[in-house]
Amino acid sequence: MKRWGVLIGFLVVAGLLTTGIYMAxxxxxxxxxxxxxxxxxxxxxxALPDLLDAGKTVRPSDYKGQVWLLNVWGxxxxxxxxxxxxxxxLHREHGVTIVGLxxxxxxxxxxxxxxxxxxxxxAIAVDPHSAAAVDWGVYGAPETFVVDKQGIxxxxxxxxxxxxxxxxxxxxxxxxLAEAP
Amino acid sequence: xxxxxxxxxxLAGGMVLAGEVRHFDTPDQERxxxxxxxxxxxxxCQNQNIADSNAELAADLRNKTFKxxxxxxxxxxxxxxxxxxxxxxxxxxxxxxxxxxxxxxxPFLFLLFGGxxxxxxxxxxxxxxxxxxxxxxxxxxxxxxxRGKEDSxx
Numbered sequence: 001m002k003r004w005g006v007l008i009g010f011l012v013v014a015g016l017l018t019t020g021i022y023m024a025x026x027x028x029x030x031x032x033x034x035x036x037x038x039x040x041x042x043x044x045x046x047a048l049p050d051l052l053d054a055g056k057t058v059r060p061s062d063y064k065g066q067v068w069l070l071n072v073w074g075x076x077x078x079x080x081x082x083x084x085x086x087x088x089x090l091h092r093e094h095g096v097t098i099v100g101l102x103x104x105x106x107x108x109x110x111x112x113x114x115x116x117x118x119x120x121x122x123a124i125a126v127d128p129h130s131a132a133a134v135d136w137g138v139y140g141a142p143e144t145f146v147v148d149k150q151g152i153x154x155x156x157x158x159x160x161x162x163x164x165x166x167x168x169x170x171x172x173x174x175x176x177l178a179e180a181p
Numbered sequence: 182x183x184x185x186x187x188x189x190x191x192l193a194g195g196m197v198l199a200g201e202v203r204h205f206d207t208p209d210q211e212r213x214x215x216x217x218x219x220x221x222x223x224x225x226c227q228n229q230n231i232a233d234s235n236a237e238l239a240a241d242l243r244n245k246t247f248k249x250x251x252x253x254x255x256x257x258x259x260x261x262x263x264x265x266x267x268x269x270x271x272x273x274x275x276x277x278x279x280x281x282x283x284x285x286x287x288p289f290l291f292l293l294f295g296g297x298x299x300x301x302x303x304x305x306x307x308x309x310x311x312x313x314x315x316x317x318x319x320x321x322x323x324x325x326x327x328r329g330k331e332d333s334x335x
Contacts, residue, residue: 005298037268044266104237130241137266139225139238 036137036156043070043147046132048125051102051110058099058125060151067177068097070145071121071161072133075109077141083160084113087120090166096174100124103133103141146170148177203247214250217259218243222271230273 038044043060050056060070071087073080090096100121102110105128127133136145139158146155155173157165205211218232223239231239231246242263249259260272269275277285315323 005301009294009298035268037265041265130238130244134241134245135266137268139267 036153038137038145038153039156041153043145043151043153044132044135046125046127046135048127048132051100051107051124051126052119056123058123060099060147063097063099063147064151065149066097067149067174068099068122068147070099070101070136070147072101072103072136072138072141072143074103074105074141075113076105079160080142081113081117083142083162084117084120086161086163086166088118090161091120091122094171097122101132101136101138102126103138104128104130144170146173146177149180201243206251210250210253213256213259214247217246217250217256220260220273221246221263222273224267224271 045060047057047059050058073084087098091098098120100123102124105126107126110124110126125132130138142158142160144157144161145153146157148154154177155170157170161170203211203214205214215232219230221231221242223229223231223234223236223242225238226234226236229236229239231242245262246259249262254262263271269278269281275281275284
């Protein structure tokens with residue numbers, strides 16, 4: 001009888017740990033990917049200057065009526081360097097509208113990075129003091145939000161967008177949203 | 182005694198080191214700010230509140246908290262603001278919902294389970310003790326052992 005109690009206790013703990021390991025293995029971002037409460041909510045509005053043209057103002061509401069991505073990036077973020085060339089491919093070959101949120105960055109460094117690895121962005125909002133980042137519940141960079149035609153956030157992806165993520169998660173969603181009214 | 186004049190300087194130095202000197206309109210605002218920064222989690226840290234963390238995100242959240250406090254927002258309103266953006270994870274005391282129920286009652290379940298194991302163990306020991314029978318010869322030997330004369334009696 002005593003052995004059974006110990007065995008059951010062991011199985012409970014082992015089961016919990018195995019589930020944790022399994023979930024972490026399935027999704028590399030598991031430990032950090034806390035579901036955003038903003039999913040299904042309107043994209044928080046901001047009005048920030050454009051990195052390439054300080055006279056212009058970038059506003060999420062300007063993109064109502066189209067499906068677009070908000071990509072949080074900074075030249076200080078190695079994962080952003082990794083995903084940047086691929087974002088460029090998405091923009092050029094798939095015609096995806098990507099709005100950049102240049103977060104906590106130095107203007108010169110940001111421009112330098114765009115010169116090196118291309119500019120995938122339709123517009124780039126400059127947010128050195130996290131004015132918009134806190135409103136969007138940003139944890140780190142890169143983060144990519146999918147916003148639908150009504151201006152509702154449909155998905156948040158934490159980490160670099162890779163071909164695998166695009167094909168399996170983002171492209172199907174964007175297609176579906178593009179067909180919706 | 183000559184060094185007394187240095188005390189205010191030392192205190193000021195501490196404040197500058199902390200990096201953030203906040204000026205509030207009312208003592209109430211300062212209290213709310215202190216309570217909130219102690220209760221809000223630095224979401225990118227390992228178990229630190231935003232008051233204790235040097236992470237940039239913690240600084241952002243402190244700034245935002247400060248701004249909202251100065252705007253006259255209540256504690257509940259500011260908590261709501263943070264939860265709407267960062268989720269319940271930002272609170273050190275998450276509300277009891279279906280998603281956090283296990284988090285709240287989990288420790289008590291473990292306590293119950295441990296108590297149950299302990300009770301069983303004690304009962305088992307008692308039962309085992311009751312089974313022990315001692316005859317007179319053994320008792321005499323035990324008494325001799327206690328007196329330290331095992332060899333002579335045995």
